[in-house]
Amino acid sequence: MTIYLDNAATSFPKPEEVYRAVDDYQRHVGAAAGRGGYRATRTAETLVDRARRNVARLFGTTPSRIIFTLNGTDSLNLALHGFLRAGDHVVATSLEHNSVLRPLAWLREHRGIAVSVVPVREDGRLSCDDIRREIVSSTRLICMTHASNVTGVVQPIAEVGEMCRQQGVRLLVDAAQTAGHLAIDLANLPIDMLACPGHKGLLGPLGTGVLFLSDEMDDLVEPVRLGGTGTHSEDEAPPLAAPTRYEAGNLNVPGLAGLAASVDWLLARDAGELHRHERALREELASNLSGIPGVTVFHADRPETVGVLSFEVNGYGPQEVAAILDENFDIACRAGFHCAPRVHQALGTFDRGGTVRFSVGPFSQPEHVHSAVDAVRQLAAG
Ligand SMILES: Cc1ncc(COP(=O)(O)O)c(C=O)c1O
Numbered sequence: 353m354t355i356y357l358d359n360a361a362t363s364f365p366k367p368e369e370v371y372r373a374v375d376d377y378q379r380h381v382g383a384a385a386g387r388g389g390y391r392a393t394r395t396a397e398t399l400v401d402r403a404r405r406n407v408a409r410l411f412g413t414t415p416s417r418i419i420f421t422l423n424g425t426d427s428l429n430l431a432l433h434g435f436l437r438a439g440d441h442v443v444a445t446s447l448e449h450n451s452v453l454r455p456l457a458w459l460r461e462h463r464g465i466a467v468s469v470v471p472v473r474e475d476g477r478l479s480c481d482d483i484r485r486e487i488v489s490s491t492r493l494i495c496m497t498h499a500s501n502v503t504g505v506v507q508p509i510a511e512v513g514e515m516c517r518q519q520g521v522r523l524l525v526d527a528a529q530t531a532g533h534l535a536i537d538l539a540n541l542p543i544d545m546l547a548c549p550g551h552k553g554l555l556g557p558l559g560t561g562v563l564f565l566s567d568e569m570d571d572l573v574e575p576v577r578l579g580g581t582g583t584h585s586e587d588e589a590p591p592l593a594a595p596t597r598y599e600a601g602n603l604n605v606p607g608l609a610g611l612a613a614s615v616d617w618l619l620a621r622d623a624g625e626l627h628r629h630e631r632a633l634r635e636e637l638a639s640n641l642s643g644i645p646g647v648t649v650f651h652a653d654r655p656e657t658v659g660v661l662s663f664e665v666n667g668y669g670p671q672e673v674a675a676i677l678d679e680n681f682d683i684a685c686r687a688g689f690h691c692a693p694r695v696h697q698a699l700g701t702f703d704r705g706g707t708v709r710f711s712v713g714p715f716s717q718p719e720h721v722h723s724a725v726d727a728v729r730q731l732a733a734g
Contacts, residue, residue, distance in 0.1 A: 504660030
């Protein structure tokens with residue numbers, strides 16, 4: 353059986369209830385949500401509503417603040433393209449994924465947006481003071497990741513959020529590596545926008561994503577995709593109210609049926625316990641891998657992390673390590689830059705092609721981690 357250690361890319365396996373919910377929708381419902389007067393469309397709509405209510409409950413907010421998208425990248429694009437205007441200045445960080453860096457580079461090139469990138473400190477954390485120092489009179493947005501998808505180190509979003517409120521600047525958080533892994537309470541966090549995939553820690557199917565917009569953001573974020581919504585069809589202007597305003601086109605109902613079930617699964621569990629489980633596995637990986645001669649683990653002993661860990665093996669390129677782990681040991685992991693090139697510049701791994709990444713999930717077990725450590729030990733011994 354394959355040992356799956358690539359949960360930071362997408363979670364696998366999913367809870368059984370997710371497979372059943374998708375299958376049930378595909379076989380027994382099949383209709384588009386909100387696009388007809390017959391029962392099956394109402395059932396589809398009920399499934400979408402349930403997904404929205406569940407995600408809202410998980411994040412401590414109200415359903416109308418939850419917008420469904422295609423993935424984390426789509427959520428970030430909606431937030432960045434919908435909010436930023438010519439002449440705006442944005443502060444991002446060197447921990448960002450290409451789903452932030454590339455839209456910002458494009459907006460700088462084509463829309464006259466100015467961008468500053470704050471470097472991560474040596475300990476793998478961003479400093480709120482460093483971010484504040486980049487704020488100028490035209491700064492409208494800070495965009496930062498909640499946890500690095502390369503090192504797993506958790507970042508100080510609450511502190512940065514408070515600072516943003518004081519400075520009158522909006523905060524967009526990329527929660528791709530924390531949603532579903534850490535408790536996120538949007539009722540008590542000073543965050544204006546939060547983007548995440550539905551298919552990673554939220555345990556839903558691929559093709560699902562979430563964008564949270566606080567109440568005040570409706571007037572500030574323009575829709576970027578326009579079309580049929582199944583409502584106000586007589587009008588050529590898009591609906592004014594969120595979430596429909598941002599969700600033109602048919603929704604991914606099978607995906608959202610799965611997301612409703614996966615978030616039910618999460619809601620029935622203690623978020624702290626899930627996090628402790630993943631943290632313990634990361635610690636086990638970090639301490640054992642660090643003890644292998646020729647293996648370097650990055651930020652092995654940071655106190656606040658999710659279940660993501662990067663390492664390298666002396667004498668082997670990261671892709672080579674991942675290929676050997678796959679072919680000889682049946683271990684699935686990811687190697688390279690993980691779409692976050694600036695993190696590798698900070699770690700000093702850029703010129704060596706990045707790192708090897710292990711990432712655990714709720715179904716990862718200690719024996720998976722032990723097998724992975726044994727495999728790396730054998731590989732490093734040559
Ligand atoms: C930090 C971070 N942001 C954004 C994304 C993009 O998410 P998606 O793959 O759902 O588009 C990822 C996915 O790898 C990520 O790790």
